[in-house]
Amino acid sequence: MIPSLRPKTPSRDDPVRGGGSGGLPAWALRVILWITLVVGATLCVACAPGATSARNLHKARHADAWDSRYPLTPSSPENFRLPVFHRIVFVVHADGDYAWHDAEGAGHDAGQEALRQAMETGARDSSGEVFIFHQKRDGVFYAWRAGRLLQRTGYRRTPRDFEAEANVLNAFEARSREVSPISWPLPSVFVYFGHEIPLSPRTHYSASRPGSVFSAQDFSRGVARLEEGSSRSSFGLIILSACYGGNPLLLRALLPANGSDRYVVASPAYLHLSYLDVSALKVTSAASPTLSNPYGSTLNVAALADSIARQSFHALEGRTQTEITVGVYDLRKARAFLESFPARAQGSQWKDCAQDSSFDAAAAAQGTTLYYRPPRFGPAAATPTRSAWQCLF
Secondary structure, eight states: OOOOOOOOOOTTOOTTTTTTTTOHHHHHHHHHHHHHHHHHHHHHHTTTTTTOOOHHHHHHHHHHHHHHOOOOOOOOHHHHHSOOOOEEEEEOOOOOOEEEETTOEEEEEEEHHHHHHHHHHHHHHHHHHEEEEEEEEEEEEEEOOOOOOOEEEOOHHHSSHHHHHHHEEEEEEEEHHHHHHOSSSSEEEEEEOOSSSOOSBBBBTTOOOOTTBBHHHHHHOOOOOOOOOOOOOEEEEEEEEEETTOHHHHHHHSSSOOOOOEEEEEEESSSTOOOOGGGGGGTOOSSSSTTTOOSSSOOOHHHHHHHHHHHHHHHTTTTTOOOEEEEEEHHHHHHHHHOOOOOOOOOOEEEGGSSSSTTTHHHHHTOOOOOOOSSSSGGGOOOOOOOSSSEEE
């Protein structure tokens, strides 16, 4: 029998009314009520936005952990004169839901894991500049030079993609070039950790600005902003740790306008934000076989791209049962295929482009290397091969 939820009518002897022999005086009840209201109001204020709530304490603990693990180095002229031979720019988009659970049920914050990879790269790269933009509601900028953290500062994001980040980078470089001018363009790498980049304009990409529109073209323009500058070269390598990065329309938008060489490491299929392993970037140094003399030649991006793809693939093999696809795309060799890729109506389901009867497999294979393992279960488990490209059907 379900008990009645009708409130009980207090009797004269009910202590709440204060009329019985066990009741409290009316003035005492008023004092207790007043204290309860004051304490309750205080607790409500503490939980208001911007107050020290449990979520804000969680974020503060993360911030304190990074501050204590990677203390700032004094920004003396000597530190800005440390020789550097390449540049790596990270953008970690953490303004969204990036929580996930592993096979054992343990919870993970993928945004923090991506930031960890970026910070470890900065700390261990003894011969380059590493710039990290951690995008939340607003952003945090980290500037590393030759393994030393020279700047950590907050900045306000703007509606135009990577505009604020480009301005922050310009300001830092203007300051550093006053002390240590660089007269040659440094080989550059761009690393993006984020959600699937939509092909057509779409809202709700960033949780803090749901009305802002974002698309592959917006992303491409943002990358171009980060390339602008007298001492910057085009990104010779772009690493996309995002779902469905290996699709023709996105990579066509990333073709260099000046016709220079560019490699992209991406997954044509589903890929969680934190799953590409960029640890190969951490050991890059002047003595590394992936980096030759900067005064005479450039970063060996082809070898570096293949190393990152292979390491990512092998890391995924040990922790997932689903399909694994990590591709390396030489955009110079793939340019003809990308520029001739037909415009088509965009559906809502991602599939291997080879499922389209008009797909030119021979042309699509130019300049691509795919590391692939079918899923361990389901109908696709019997698919031994696939193309390096993903399309919307």
